[in-house]
Amino acid sequence: MNPTKNKIGATIALLTLLGVSLVGCAPEASDPSQGSDKSAPTEKTASEPVEETPEPVSLVGEWKQTNSDDPERWQKATVTADTIEVFWVADAGDTEALYWAGSVEVPAEGESFTFDSVNDTEKTKNAILASGDETKTFTYKEGELSYDVTVQGVTKTVRLGLE
Numbered sequence: 001m002n003p004t005k006n007k008i009g010a011t012i013a014l015l016t017l018l019g020v021s022l023v024g025c026a027p028e029a030s031d032p033s034q035g036s037d038k039s040a041p042t043e044k045t046a047s048e049p050v051e052e053t054p055e056p057v058s059l060v061g062e063w064k065q066t067n068s069d070d071p072e073r074w075q076k077a078t079v080t081a082d083t084i085e086v087f088w089v090a091d092a093g094d095t096e097a098l099y100w101a102g103s104v105e106v107p108a109e110g111e112s113f114t115f116d117s118v119n120d121t122e123k124t125k126n127a128i129l130a131s132g133d134e135t136k137t138f139t140y141k142e143g144e145l146s147y148d149v150t151v152q153g154v155t156k157t158v159r160l161g162l163e
Contacts, residue, residue: 056108059084063145063160075158077145079104084117084138086147088129098127099149100136112141 059079068074076096077086086100101124102117116135124130131149138147145160 054109054111057106057111057113057140059104059106059140059145062163064163065158066144066161067157067159075099075149075160076163077160079145083120085123097129098124099129100124100131102136104138106140112139114139 060081061079063077063079065074065076072092073088073090075086076089077084082104084100084102084104085098088097088099089095090097100117101120103120104117105115107113107115114137116137119131119134119136124132136147138145143161146157148155149158150156
């Protein structure tokens with residue numbers, strides 16, 4: 001036997017096996033589970049606009065007054081999913097007194113909004129520095145929570161930012 005013919009024969013057999021195995025790995029055009037179905041929906045291209053649904057605003061967290069006239073005194077608020085408590089803070093944070101405790105209702109949509117908080121009188125009735133108002137209007141706009149405070153006939157808008 002000729003060794004050259006054996007090498008050529010072995011090479012042809014090897015190439016044939018490689019060709020068959022490569023073809024066997026290719027997905028069939030009629031098998032949609034292999035991902036080659038031409039009628040399957042394609043992903044959107046960059047030229048097609050994608051409409052994003054905005055996330056509802058969350059007010060949950062600790063808020064601190066950003067427009068205080070005195071670095072030793074300010075207001076702060078703690079907001080949960082459905083309540084807000086606002087405190088007077090003095091002595092650089094060593095003293096706190098309740099100013100407001102009430103409800104929170106954040107709308108499902110909108111980047112800015114107002115809501116009327118209903119006073120939780122069980123919490124505020126014995127707090128000397130608490131507001132006696134039945135409701136208080138809070139405004140959220142551009143990452144800031146604000147409301148009006150009136151003390152001895154003087155009204156000021158308090159502005160809070162997340163800590």
